Amino acid sequence: MKFYEALDLVPTLALDLDDLKKRFYDRSRQWHPDRFSRASAAEQDQALEMTAILNDAFRTLRDPVARAEYFLKERGLDSSRTEAPPELLEEVFELNMALEELRDGDQSARGQLVEARDRFGAMLRSSDDQLTDIFSQFDFSPSDDTLNTLRATLNRRRYIANLVRDVDKELHVHSAN
Amino acid sequence: MAYSDKVLDHYNNPRNVGSLDKADPTVGTGMVGAPECGDVMKLQVKVNPSTGIIEEAKFKTFGCGSAIASSSLATEWLRGKTVDEALAIKNTDIVNELSLPPVKIHCSVLAEDAIKAAIDDYKKKSGN
Incomplete structure (x- = not known):
């Protein structure tokens, strides 16, 4: 699962939010586009892409409901066409x-x-x-x-x-x- | 997102809003929901038991404009149809008539499900 991988996490439903935040900040610093201003175009693109993925990953995983929806979607169980009692x-x-x-x-x-x-x-x-x-x-x-x-x-x-x-x-x- | 004129027309002047007596043996009730958006739709038909023709159709939907328009259109189409003709209504017919965009297709699916649920209920009650 991409969002977990971006933060080097094993995919689990329960997450420690402090640890999640720390991982997000660490990796965001590491991939910050400013650090790639003298790098090749390909590396700059990669830094931008990683930054975008990290932002999406953090926004999704920090919220238990959004995280669970993401997890289920990745497992082929998204919410569309499910029955309500x-x-x-x-x-x-x-x-x-x-x-x-x-x-x-x-x-x-x-x-x-x-x-x-x-x-x-x-x-x-x-x-x-x-x-x-x-x-x-x-x-x-x-x-x-x-x-x-x-x-x-x-x-x-x-x-x-x-x-x-x-x-x-x-x-x-x-x-x- | 812009709604089509037909959606707006049904949304502003919904046809056949209301309810029929659930206890009436010639009335079939379908209650369906879409968990992904939290919509609820109730659709009812009153069938003439000797002809099998739907004489009345009512709906009440809590949801977005497209869900309201889809169920409003469905009740318009149901009136005067036989039970079997009603079952032949497809969600794609509703999509085409209302020019629903891809993100709103599930609203038409909900309306088709509501029709089927109402007719199932009528059939169960009338014993065939």
């Missing part, structure tokens, strides 16, 4: 309906939305805890089953994160009025 879709749909009511000015939905924000905030945190567990489980004993669980957990998290974003936005708009 029906109960989750029903729940997401109902909350969106409640959001729409508030958007249309029905203040009675506000209490429901505050409650929903708390509930979905808690769901998001528990998703993040689940991710941490799955990371260590896979790193300790890699299996396709665990990767599939990771895929499902990330899909669910995406819905929850969107809901948290939408509820926050709606509550913010209404408190500003």
Whole structure:
């Protein structure tokens, strides 16, 4: 996996962020284009390319969700065309309906939305805890089953994160009025 | 990214927004989602059991403009079709009609999935 290789890392789902940052800074210094100003054109190109890869690698790997998505994509398990559980879709749909009511000015939905924000905030945190567990489980004993669980957990998290974003936005708009 | 005029038209004036009675045995409901963007789409058909013709189609979609336009167009096409004709609707037909760009093709796939899910549900309920 290119991003891990650029930082001389063994591909694992869990990463030490301090170590990651240190590796990124070290290698960025090493490949800094200023150091290649007198080098050949080919070497200058290589330095530029490495700098770009290092930036992408660091941006992706420092975020657990982006890292997991990258990892799964490299393993042929990207998010497109995966199914969401029906109960989750029903729940997401109902909350969106409640959001729409508030958007249309029905203040009675506000209490429901505050409650929903708390509930979905808690769901998001528990998703993040689940991710941490799955990371260590896979790193300790890699299996396709665990990767599939990771895929499902990330899909669910995406819905929850969107809901948290939408509820926050709606509550913010209404408190500003 | 610029939306085509047809997408904008469906987005600004969506056709057949709403819902049908889920408990009605002649109503089929399809609820589908796209985890990569977090869209949810509900599409319902009401079928005349003696003719097999779809008499009403309703949808409600929470998602981007292309997802709303794809499902709005789908309900327009469904009305007056037989169940089998409805199953022949392909996502590529929606892509062509709405001139969807490659990054929005998954919205049309979602609409096709919603049609199939709604018809499956109707078939299960009516026992064939």
